[in-house]
Amino acid sequence: MSGSLVRVRFAPSPTGMFHVGGARSALYNWAVARQSGGTFVLRIEDTDTARNRPEWTQGIIDALAAIGISTADPAFEGPYFQSDNVERHREAALQLYAAGRAYYCDCTREQLKERTGSEHLGYDGFCRERGLEFAEGRALRFRTPDEGETVVEDLVRGKPIFPNSAIEDFVIARGDGSPVFLLANVVDDLDKGITQVIRGEEHLSNTPKQQLLWEALGTRPPVWAHLPVIVNEKRQKLSKRRDKVALEDYLGDGFLPEAMVNYLMLLGWGPGDDREIMPYEEMERLFRVEDVNTSPAFFDVKKLTAFNGEYIRALSAEAFVAASAPWLTEPYAPWRAGAFDAGVFATVAPLAQTRLTLLSEITGYVDFLFLDEPVFDEASWGKAMKPGAAQLLGDVRAAYASAAWQADELKNVLTAVGESHGLKLGKAQAPARVAVTGRTVGLPLFESLELLGRDRTLARLDAARLRLSEV
Numbered sequence: 364m365s366g367s368l369v370r371v372r373f374a375p376s377p378t379g380m381f382h383v384g385g386a387r388s389a390l391y392n393w394a395v396a397r398q399s400g401g402t403f404v405l406r407i408e409d410t411d412t413a414r415n416r417p418e419w420t421q422g423i424i425d426a427l428a429a430i431g432i433s434t435a436d437p438a439f440e441g442p443y444f445q446s447d448n449v450e451r452h453r454e455a456a457l458q459l460y461a462a463g464r465a466y467y468c469d470c471t472r473e474q475l476k477e478r479t480g481s482e483h484l485g486y487d488g489f490c491r492e493r494g495l496e497f498a499e500g501r502a503l504r505f506r507t508p509d510e511g512e513t514v515v516e517d518l519v520r521g522k523p524i525f526p527n528s529a530i531e532d533f534v535i536a537r538g539d540g541s542p543v544f545l546l547a548n549v550v551d552d553l554d555k556g557i558t559q560v561i562r563g564e565e566h567l568s569n570t571p572k573q574q575l576l577w578e579a580l581g582t583r584p585p586v587w588a589h590l591p592v593i594v595n596e597k598r599q600k601l602s603k604r605r606d607k608v609a610l611e612d613y614l615g616d617g618f619l620p621e622a623m624v625n626y627l628m629l630l631g632w633g634p635g636d637d638r639e640i641m642p643y644e645e646m647e648r649l650f651r652v653e654d655v656n657t658s659p660a661f662f663d664v665k666k667l668t669a670f671n672g673e674y675i676r677a678l679s680a681e682a683f684v685a686a687s688a689p690w691l692t693e694p695y696a697p698w699r700a701g702a703f704d705a706g707v708f709a710t711v712a713p714l715a716q717t718r719l720t721l722l723s724e725i726t727g728y729v730d731f732l733f734l735d736e737p738v739f740d741e742a743s744w745g746k747a748m749k750p751g752a753a754q755l756l757g758d759v760r761a762a763y764a765s766a767a768w769q770a771d772e773l774k775n776v777l778t779a780v781g782e783s784h785g786l787k788l789g790k791a792q793a794p795a796r797v798a799v800t801g802r803t804v805g806l807p808l809f810e811s812l813e814l815l816g817r818d819r820t821l822a823r824l825d826a827a828r829l830r831l832s833e834v
Contacts, residue, residue, distance in 0.1 A: 366469035371559045372552065373427075376408045377419035380609035381426035383662065384563060384593045384601060387627045389432055392561050394628075394650040396438045398410075402433065404555050405441035405592075410547065426610050429620045430627075431643060436814040448551055452542035455550045455580060456503055456535055464579045465535060468504045485531030501534035505576065513571040518559075518588040518652045525571040533572055545569060549576045554830025557585050561652060564589040588652045591631045601662055604642065617690065617722030618667065623676040628665045636645045640673050672720035683716045684709055687725045695726050698733040707732055707814055714806045728806055732815060737801035737823060747793040747803055753831040755784055759795055760824040768817050770809040777809075798827030 370756075371392040375385050396403040406425065424434065424442065433439060459465040468490035476482055478489065486504065495501060508527040515523045535546040542550075552560065577584040593601050593747045601608050613623060624643050634641070634649045650662045678686060689695065691703060708729060715728045731737045762776045781791025796808050799820055805811070812820050 369396060369399040369558055370404060370556050371396050371401065371561055372404040372406055372555065374406040374408050374548070374551075375423050376411060376414075377416060377423060378411060378414040379419060379603065380599075380611050381423055382603065383610050383613070383623075383627065384608070385648065386426065386623070387593065387630050388562055388590060389427060390430060390627055391632075391650070391655070392623060393432050393438070394647045395559060395561065395652060396652065398647055399437070401558075403438050404443070404557065405439070405557070406443045406445060406551055407441075407584050408445045408544070408548075410445050410544070412446075413801075422611070429610070429614060430624050431620070442564075443551075443555070445547055445551055448547070448554065449542070450688060452547045452550050453540065456540075456542050456546060459535065459576075459579055460503060462579070463506070465503050465505050466491060466493075466532075467497055467501040468532075469495060469498075469501045470535075486533075488532055491532070497540070500538040502534045502538050504532040505535050505572070505579070507532050507572075507575065510566065510587050513565075513574055515570050515574060515587055516569075516584075519584060519591075519655045520564075520567070520589055520657055523567070525782055530571055530575070535576070536702075538592070544676045545572060546576060549573050549580070552585065553577065553580060553582055559586045559588065559652075561588040562590065564592050564657075565612065576682065586822065588655070591657055592654060592659050593630055597661060598659065598661070600769065606662075607664075612763050613667075617719075618671050619674045619722070622667070622671040625674070627672050630662065631655045631658075662828050666718050668720045675722065676717055677720050678716070680709075680713055680716075684712050686722055687712065690726045691725050691729075695723070696733075697726070697730055697738070698734070702735075704733065711806060711811070711814055714810055718806070727802075731800040731805075731811070737799065738804075739797070739801045743797050743801070744804040745796040748827075748831060749794075751784065752794040753828050755780065755786070755791065756798055756824050756828050756831075758783065758796055760821055760828070763821060763824070768813060770807075770813045773812050774809045794827070795824070799823045 370598065373385075373389045375381075375393050393403050395401070405424075405427070407420055409420070415591060420442070423632065428434070459676070460467075468486075470486070470489055475484075475486065475489075479487055490504070490505065504632050507530045511527050513525045513527060513530070515525070517523060533545065534543055536542045561609075570587055570589070574584045580596075588828055595601055599605070603609070607613070610623065614620060619641070625646070628646045628650070629639060632650065632655045634646065635654070675683065675686075687708075691708065696703065711729055711732065718728065719725060758780045759777060761772070763781055765778045766772055777792055777795060778788050783790055784791065792808055793803060796805065797803055799815065800806075
């Protein structure tokens with residue numbers, strides 16, 4: 364399909380944080396809608412009133428916006444709410460009953476087990492010809508064809524075939540008359556003119572039932588596409604009970620939305636060459652649902668982190684400073700209010716930018732500049748403060764008291780002090796780095812000292828020597 368005829372939908376439930384698998388499905392739908400000049404319909408499936416919360420609905424909209432799917436885009440339509448269409452769901456159920464495509468059933472689970480001798484066999488069609496009318500407690504079941512087969516046209520999986528004899532007469536309305544999700548889903552898609560349903564493979568088992576409902580309601584089914592399941596490192600399906608799956612959590616940890624989008628687009632699809640890092644606009648142009656593979660997609664956090672590092676390094680200096688801002692204020696910043704100096708940070712930011720893989724790491728790289736005293740990493744202290752460290756720090760302190768306070772000169776001075784102790788620069792600077800920053804790893808030392816200033820540097824060298832003398 365092409366042009367404005369293409370209408371896809373994303374239909375999440377507002378019952379929790381935004382799953383990365385849902386984000387992947389949304390992005391694939393968005394790409395299809397945008398590249399065809401079609402429409403992306405957001406439908407909130409909110410009929411589970413016991414679990415729905417309004418803030419989750421707003422969370423869905425905010426999360427979509429974070430990955431570039433904006434309500435302001437001409438391709439976006441909605442949000443619609445499934446709960447607003449309940450009367451149409453009821454009408455469709457009664458339409459199927461009137462046409463003889465559905466019948467009422469008063470069988471209990473216990474009765475079915477008694478007839479079949481099993482808890483696991485599907486419904487046996489007992490009420491098909493009983494001619495029951497609606498009454499409280501009677502479910503409405505769809506009359507599945509006895510013969511033939513249902514062929515699902517799937518852009519990803521070809522043409523899965525489901526024998527109709529293996530599909531039980533399934534419930535489409537409960538005993539209180541309320542339609543079940545299976546029917547509501549079909550009616551909502553039908554009413555909004557959805558032409559393609561692109562969703563996770565866990566829905567494939569319901570597709571023959573939904574296709575039968577589409578046909579029974581007198582409408583041609585949409586084109587289906589079932590995306591591969593996303594798994595963890597143990598090749599288990601990602602689970603919110605076991606795995607980190609919320610998009611909001613990843614963004615909160617300092618993953619850039621652009622990196623997340625890039626990585627999610629590649630979970631089941633590739634552009635056909637060796638490239639992986641590319642802007643969304645190019646991926647959108649190249650994306651084809653038909654090229655999505657069927658193998659489970661491994662959500663590799665290490666690879667995602669590497670992607671993120673690439674995107675961080677590609678930011679302009681101004682963009683990096685802006686992106687870092689959330690982690691330089693409460694509740695992330697460990698320094699007292701008013702201690703942060705934006706000018707100092709802007710100077711040191713390019714030194715940090717090349718080292719980060721997560722934006723949240725920025726706090727640990729620059730905290731020594733804004734804290735009154737460094738926070739010592741004890742493992743770093745133990746590694747750097749070997750015998751002789753106190754004397755070395757004393758000599759460095761004496762030399763720095765009168766040295767020109769530029770990074771190159773500070774390096775030269777420390778090199779000379781180290782040589783006087785029989786140490787190369789790498790060994791000599793380790794105690795000084797820990798004394799001043801609290802860690803063995805961090806930003807370039809001498810540029811850091813220049814920014815920290817003479818007085819604060821000397822005070823920290825003195826404090827480290829005092830701590831060593833107390834051991």
